[in-house]
Amino acid sequence: MREGVDVVCDECVGDVFVQQRIRNECDMGRCSCCEQLRHCMPIEALADQVADILDRYYGTGPVIRTVDARDLGRYVYAGSPLAVTVAEMLGIDSESAVTAAIVGLLTVCTDYDLKRGGEARFDADLLYMRRNLRPTEIEEKWQEFKSGVMHRSRFFNDHGKAFLDWLFEGIHHLKDEHGREVVQLFEIEDGLELYRGRYCPPSSDPKKILLSPETELGAPPKEIARAGRMSPVGVPAFYGAFDRETCIAELRPSVGGMVLTGEFQLLRDARLLDFGVLENVFDAQPMSCFDPDYQKKMERRQFLRTLHSKISSPVTPDQEQEYLYTQVIAEYLATQVEPTVDGVMFASVQRQDGINIALFSRLVDSIPYQERTPDDPIIGNGPFPSGVLYIPGTLQAHRIGCVTFDVEPLVIDGDKVIRDWRYEQDPYGEWDY
Structure with missing residues (x-):
């Protein structure tokens, strides 16, 4: 040289x-x-x-x-x-x-x-x-998406669909640094263990659940299905967890009550989107600052890191309208992504390291004979049963003796809290409007 x-x-x-x-x-x-x-x-x-x-x-x-x-x-x-x-x-x-x-x-x-x-x-x-690039523009689009589905047009919302198309682009090909796929295929042979429970207040009679756990613990029929995080009123969905402890914690039962839980298994293969993997997937992909699209890609990465918490955040009874945008996301994944997604996995906010699962209606609802597709198994001429089956003999009862809370002390200087816990929970909380 x-x-x-x-x-x-x-x-x-x-x-x-x-x-x-x-x-x-x-x-x-x-x-x-x-x-x-x-x-x-x-x-x-x-x-x-x-x-x-x-x-x-x-x-x-x-x-x-x-x-x-x-x-x-x-x-x-x-x-x-x-x-x-x-x-x-x-x-x-x-x-x-x-x-x-x-x-x-x-x-x-x-x-x-x-x-x-x-x-x-x-x-x-x-x-x-x-520097950590704050995805200001993406957050604004997210807020516009939420406002659109909550206050304007939930269906046929072109702006909302365009945003979700961009957000979930290439979702079936994404992996994290450990090789885990964002959308994972769980086959019947995998023996996936799912748990679902019902809370019984002290004044209630659990006899109906004890006599028929396969129907009382399963996803509700569409006639009585209430709105949930991933399903609107009248659309059944299976909300469960991968262990009993998380299942119980997510019900937020009162002291003195009882929770009945049962184990379920899949009757059909299911593709599940894991928000925990999605949160970290882009860390496995080095990004060049010389890329003309670097800022947009980095902002998308930063936003996806927060999407998991947006999806899993608890909603109080007086804020159930907040379910609308997660319901639209679920509907989009179940109908607009190819191949379609059958459910999602996300972290429990009630139990550390617990994982929740929500299976969409296409998997858990019975399918009339005339509405079947070539991919559906043929079982007689009657309706095809739910894709989730209760395992007999797995019913367990749990008495709620006490509830514990994780408490973290905050540093106080006079009447001023030095560390604002709201910003720790949501790093972009100051942008909410």
Whole structure:
């Protein structure tokens, strides 16, 4: 390699978007690094592009407090040195000549500039890290979507459908860093264990449930189906959990009452969307700041991290209109996605590590003979039974003796709460309107 770096070719940087830009926009030349004749970009031009990315998407790391072995607090800066940041951005070695040349250009300040009060654009001694982009535009579209389905047109809402098309684009092909799919196919042979329960207040008579748990614990018939998180009035759905403890906690029973729970199994294969996987799926996909769509993609990633909490947040009896937008999401997944989704999985807010499941009506409702599709099994000429079956002998009764709460103390200075718990629960809570 020649002394100094004047130009860099597309093969001497690792970022695919920078490579493509060099091939499309730059002339042929002899690379200062590999000395091959290729499309090359002047190092000053590449440094300017790196500086633009740093200005737009990076900042100096914040001071954070740590605790050492002796429980003495100390303060450190978060982030990476400028050379490491530039190298990671371009996909090259932090000790390469290209990195050194760019850092030199970013941190240089002539004596003339210094005498006039100027300063270098960046400081090699500071630590840098990517800023968290708040998805302001997406949050506004989310609020518009909620308002549209709650106060205007729930059905045939073109704006709402366009938003959901964009939000769930490619949903069947997404995986997290552990290889788990967002939409998972559960087959009958998997033996999926599902639990559903009924709360019996002290004044109630549980005899009807005891005599017929297969019907009393199952999804209600459409004639008496009430509105739920994923289903409107008159549309049956199966709301359950993957363990009895979560099932009981989600009912929020009163002390002194009783809960009856039973185990169910699938009679048909089911595709389930796991919001827990969706929340983290984009962490497995490195994103380039040089991508022209970087900001939109990053904002979508940030928004999807919060969607899980939006879906699983509890709704009080006086806020049942909040179910409307989750009902529309369920209807969209069940009818507009190909192949259709049969249900969703989401975290329990009543029990740590508990997972809830909601199976849509297509899976749990009986299907009249004349409405069957070629994919439905043929069982006589009568209606096809529900796709969820109660397992005989699994009924259990649980007396509610006490209810415990996880309590976290807040720091108080006079009459001021220093840490606002509302923003901790929803990082974009200040945008709700």
